[in-house]
Amino acid sequence: MPARFQCKPLVAPEASESQAQLDAQPSCRLLAQKPGGRFTWALGDGYTLKERRYEPGCEVEVANISFIMGGFAGRLDTPQVPEVELSWRDGDKFFIVQRQVEGESLEDALPTLGPDDIARIGYQVGQYLLHLKIFISPVMAKRDGRPVNNFHLLKPLPDSSSGSYSVGTSDSDLASMLGLSIADRLDKPTFDAFMAKMPSGQPFTFSHSDVHEGNIMVKDGNFLGLVD
Incomplete structure (x- = not known):
């Protein structure tokens, strides 16, 4: 026996499919992809999601932002800071949700x-x-107290035999760490003369x-x- 009330579409199939395609437009889109499995996504028009592999200490980015916001609180001339809404670890991934900066x-x-x-x-x-x-800080270190390793200056060393970075407290500490990556390429008198020309790195600032x-x-x- 046929159904007493047959189902009839409210719109033509073509219109329905077109509307479904519009409704399916993603509000999450990839903004940037960086080496090492790092991604930045736009979440709608107001937020960004940063995704990276979890490494001990990567939470320092959240601490950095909180530090800046606290230091500039109440100043009207301060440029925008991408405020953190959420951050969490999920297995081997670390995520940060931030408010988008305008422009x-x-x-x-x-x-x-x-x-x-x-x-x-x-x-x-x-x-x-x-x-x-x-x-200003009396030591050269990250906000969580770990030694600084900057991609442009204090690059990760090829192996541990070259030495290691430490929390610096003086210009000689800084010069020693800057020289780790070239110490094995120069004879000692040339290396010492070169490093002696290094300008002062103090005061240590954010x-x-x-x-x-x-x-x-x-x-x-x-x-x-x-x-x-």
């Missing part, structure tokens, strides 16, 4: 900017980096170690904040 990266905006815009943004970024230097066009956020020809 676009300087890298994306460059084609639309003139020389005056670039000069103004450069000045504003420089002033912000100078602001960070008000945070720094953003990856300032480039992709991490500088701008809008209407002005600097808004640093990310990552």
Whole structure:
């Protein structure tokens, strides 16, 4: 016996399929992929999700942001900081959800900017980096107390036989660590003479170690904040 009430579509099949495709547009999209299994995703228009392999100490990024927000609290001239909403470890992954900083990266905006815009943004970024230097420490270390290893200067060593980084307290400590990666390439008198010319690294101040066009956020020809 046929059903008494047959099911009839409310819209034509073509329209239904078209609407389904619109509804299926993802609100999560990949913004950046970096070596080492690091990804940054946009979550809608207001948040970003950072995903990376978990390594002991990677939580320091959250501590860094909290430190900056606390240090600049109440200042009206402070550029935006990507505030952390959530962070957690899930197995061998670590995730951070942050509020998005307005605008676009300087890298994306460059084609639309003139020389005056670039000069103004450069000045504003420089002033912000100078602001960070008000945070002084008696030692050169990460916020969680671990030794610093900066990709540009204190690169991971090829093997442990070359030595190891430590928490620095003096210019001689800094020079010794900077020299670890080249000590085996020079004779000792040349190495000592070279390292003796190193300028002072003090005072040790809080720094953003990856300032480039992709991490500088701008809008209407002005600097808004640093990310990552």
